[in-house]
Amino acid sequence: MISRVHMQRFHHSQFADFGLLLELKQSTQQRISVCIPTLNEAETIGSIVSIIREELVSKVGLVDEILIIDSNSDDSTMEIAQDAGATAHLSSEVAPETGSYLGKGENLWKALHIATGDIICYIDGDISNFQPGFITGLIGPLLTDDSIDYVKAFYERPMDGGESTLANSGGRVTEILIRPLISLFYPELSAVLQPLAGEYAARRSVFESLPFPVGYGVEIAHLIDLVGGGRLGNMAQTDLVKRIHRNRDNDELGQMSFAILQVILRRLERDGKLTLSSPLPDLYQSWVLDGEQIQPITRHIPEPERPPINPRH
Secondary structure (H helix, E strand, C coil), X not given: CCCCCCCEEEEHHHHCCHHHHHHHHHHCCCCEEEEEEECCCCCCHHHHHHHHHHHHHHCCCCCCEEEXXXXXXXXXXXXXXXXXXXXXXXXXXXXXXXXXXXXXXXXXXXXXXXXXXXXXXXXXXXXXXXXXXXXXXXXXXXXXXXXXXXXXXXXXXXXCCCCCECCCCXXXXXXXXXXXXXXXXXXXXXXXXXXXXXXXEXXXXXXXXXXXXXXXXXXXXXXXXXXXXXXXXXXXXXXEEXXXXXXXXXXXXXXXXHHHHHHHHHHHHHCXXXXXXXXXXXXXXXXXXXXXXXEEEEEECCCCEXXXXXXXX
């Protein structure tokens, strides 16, 4: 039997003393950046940025910058974010010499090129019940404990904004795809309650040491690579209680799973856990029922990876 590696767990309320967090930040002369990857988040991004700016920038000076890295939204995401107090960048215009992909992981990697923080906090842009604890609960452990390098969120997940929650699970892709694969190949990660959570924070040196898949495989890739580097003992989790966000349909989840599976299979081969007989295809095949006709749907979903910015860390 493989024993689980202990991971410290916190509750965001343990870090409700913003003044104390500011003292710890100042005493170590650190800067904190909040980076939000976006694609058509006009409905929620203004509230998220406003709360961070008012509660954590203006009132206490705990957060030094709020950065939006956008994947060419065709709504008013960037304008709303800027009006609320963030600095917004098109991902394609950040480090243009490196080229450009569309994807969440790409935006997170590009954020490292412009963020000035020693601590980087990533959060998703579609949270509709955002509160300051989403930030302080993640950066708090990093400020209070030098042995902690990476903090992941966990929470209940109401479905469609209602009262029905997935209190004991990490979402459909996590429970159907990720949890079984973790159990089979990376059981050490079974201690991570929400492996695909988009809310997490780490010291800059940690993020700069990791490759970034350009799409939805970025979160699980980081966890596998941190485990491979013997760093699971330096990770922690914080209970953010509840996260309400946009729920995706099965077609979107299928595409997400396809990208994530490519990332995991590459690591399984790299880590000597299986051997692939041929290169992985990037063609995702599905179908839709149109009246009485079954229409095939095909999409190319490559999941290339950005290299570590500073692999020596």
